[in-house]
Amino acid sequence: MELSFSILIISVLSLFIILKLFRRNEKLNLPPGPWKLPIIGNLHQLARYELPHRGLADLAKQYGPLMHLRLGEVCTIVVSSPDYAKEITTTHDLVFASRPHVPAAQILSYDFSDIAFAPYGPYWRTLKKICVTELLGVKRVQSFRSIREEEVTNLVDWIGSKAGSVVNLTEKVFLLMCSITSRAAFGKKNEDIEAFQAVVSEATEMFAGSSIADLYPSIKFLLALTGVKAKMQRMHNKTDKILSKIVEDHKKRRAMRSKSGKKEEVEDLVDVLLKAQEDGNLEFPLNTKNVKAVVMDVFSAGTETSATTVDWAMSLLMKYPKIMKKAQDEVREVFNRRGKVDEAGLEEMKYLKLAIKETLRIHPSAPMLFPRECAETCNINGYDIPAKAQVLVNVWAMTRDSKYWTEPESFIPERFLDSPIDFKGANFEFLPFGAGRRMCPGMTYANANIELPLAMFLYHFDWKLPNGMKNEDLDMTEGFGVTVKRKQNLCLIPTPYNPPAVA
Numbered sequence: 001m002e003l004s005f006s007i008l009i010i011s012v013l014s015l016f017i018i019l020k021l022f023r024r025n026e027k028l029n030l031p032p033g034p035w036k037l038p039i040i041g042n043l044h045q046l047a048r049y050e051l052p053h054r055g056l057a058d059l060a061k062q063y064g065p066l067m068h069l070r071l072g073e074v075c076t077i078v079v080s081s082p083d084y085a086k087e088i089t090t091t092h093d094l095v096f097a098s099r100p101h102v103p104a105a106q107i108l109s110y111d112f113s114d115i116a117f118a119p120y121g122p123y124w125r126t127l128k129k130i131c132v133t134e135l136l137g138v139k140r141v142q143s144f145r146s147i148r149e150e151e152v153t154n155l156v157d158w159i160g161s162k163a164g165s166v167v168n169l170t171e172k173v174f175l176l177m178c179s180i181t182s183r184a185a186f187g188k189k190n191e192d193i194e195a196f197q198a199v200v201s202e203a204t205e206m207f208a209g210s211s212i213a214d215l216y217p218s219i220k221f222l223l224a225l226t227g228v229k230a231k232m233q234r235m236h237n238k239t240d241k242i243l244s245k246i247v248e249d250h251k252k253r254r255a256m257r258s259k260s261g262k263k264e265e266v267e268d269l270v271d272v273l274l275k276a277q278e279d280g281n282l283e284f285p286l287n288t289k290n291v292k293a294v295v296m297d298v299f300s301a302g303t304e305t306s307a308t309t310v311d312w313a314m315s316l317l318m319k320y321p322k323i324m325k326k327a328q329d330e331v332r333e334v335f336n337r338r339g340k341v342d343e344a345g346l347e348e349m350k351y352l353k354l355a356i357k358e359t360l361r362i363h364p365s366a367p368m369l370f371p372r373e374c375a376e377t378c379n380i381n382g383y384d385i386p387a388k389a390q391v392l393v394n395v396w397a398m399t400r401d402s403k404y405w406t407e408p409e410s411f412i413p414e415r416f417l418d419s420p421i422d423f424k425g426a427n428f429e430f431l432p433f434g435a436g437r438r439m440c441p442g443m444t445y446a447n448a449n450i451e452l453p454l455a456m457f458l459y460h461f462d463w464k465l466p467n468g469m470k471n472e473d474l475d476m477t478e479g480f481g482v483t484v485k486r487k488q489n490l491c492l493i494p495t496p497y498n499p500p501a502v503a
């Protein structure tokens, strides 16, 4: 009895979905794509891949750089060439300026009121403007210089105390990024920050799993049925409690300062957002919930991406000892000549910057950007992209394509020497930070947080792999997640470097 009832429910749902999809795509000339099964669409073709960006890159080799898939009931367009990436992120930028509603993200993003998930419109424009001009602009990033220097020096001192023993660099770099961001965002290290960051990381992992509710968004009760809603609500309650306290403390301090006529010496990110909230001239007024949503973004989009890039850069340098030596020689020459190990020397480290660029090419931490949504049916090169389709730009596939890169699998920082190709969104074969309106606003902040630790690690230590492992044997397998990290943590043995005479 129970079984036949379940079969009845499944059949009705299947018919409903098939009719809905059939009607929606009736007269459209969709891009090519693999055959689709009822209900699951193309999920079975991706099931054998551990990493979606690799699976989609393989399918694109068969079906082309503009490919149509159905993931559950979600009509999905996958872009795998620079020309099509340009169409989506620039030529038709306005049509693709929103994100799809990911049901699992609703609770933690304060009802899609953060920057990453907010639909395109006056609210998102207000936040993005504050972000680019105030929150994460060059001046603000510079104002956090002493925080970065202090936190990286603390880590270097700790690593120095472990000389000759194995250090889990992956873990330490992640904690470093959390400390820097915590101080930049809240002004001081908050006692709850570890609990906060742990929840943010757990939530990020959950998004990566594309919950069944995300694949069938029209079936609203799935989120509750699968337990995702309750889990997200629990996480949200924890992070919201911590954030509410931090924001309230800031408000009180600001009120006291304003009474006494004193100004903040260094404004942290919460101060900047509260100041913006007080500003009556915004295109869209902000409330406290919005402030908290943006702080969540800074942590969820900002810490793991930067930590992962440092981790991959160190891994690649270990794997390629000649490149490590070249980068290390440069770093040591610059710091020794200047007589100081600080951020001011980074400007001169051209080779290190090339190595970071090459790391972002081989291991973009968001290999398919963040999904975009097509606002209205749009024709690209004769193909129709249906309204509401989700669009994935497979940046990873493009950076590993021999059409655009010689020896794409090899780590060759020199390929960027005297090359105009940069990651600022104008070279569509290389988009680790995306392009167009929805491009990452944290690029300057991220670069500062990536360059300094790398330069300090290379300056202060010589590194080797544990257990006599050869450099070429270092495992470079990618793990599954929204941010594509190393599958195995990077564990290395540091030997302190004795500089000739550095102040």
Ligand code: HEM
Pocket (backbone or CB within 6 Å): 089, 115, 116, 117, 128, 136, 297, 298, 299, 301, 302, 303, 305, 306, 309, 364, 365, 366, 369, 370, 371, 431, 432, 433, 434, 435, 436, 437, 438, 439, 440, 441, 442, 443, 445, 446
């Ligand atoms: C290596 C470090 C980073 C990488 C590779 C990276 C990459 C990206 C990518 C690919 C996107 C989506 C762009 C698109 O859809 O076109 C994005 C969006 C975003 N990133 Fe980053 N990011 C990094 C660091 C940061 C940092 C440090 C912050 C903040 C402190 C940040 C905040 C954001 C936000 C708020 C968005 C959403 C923008 C929007 O939807 O308008 N990111 N990032």
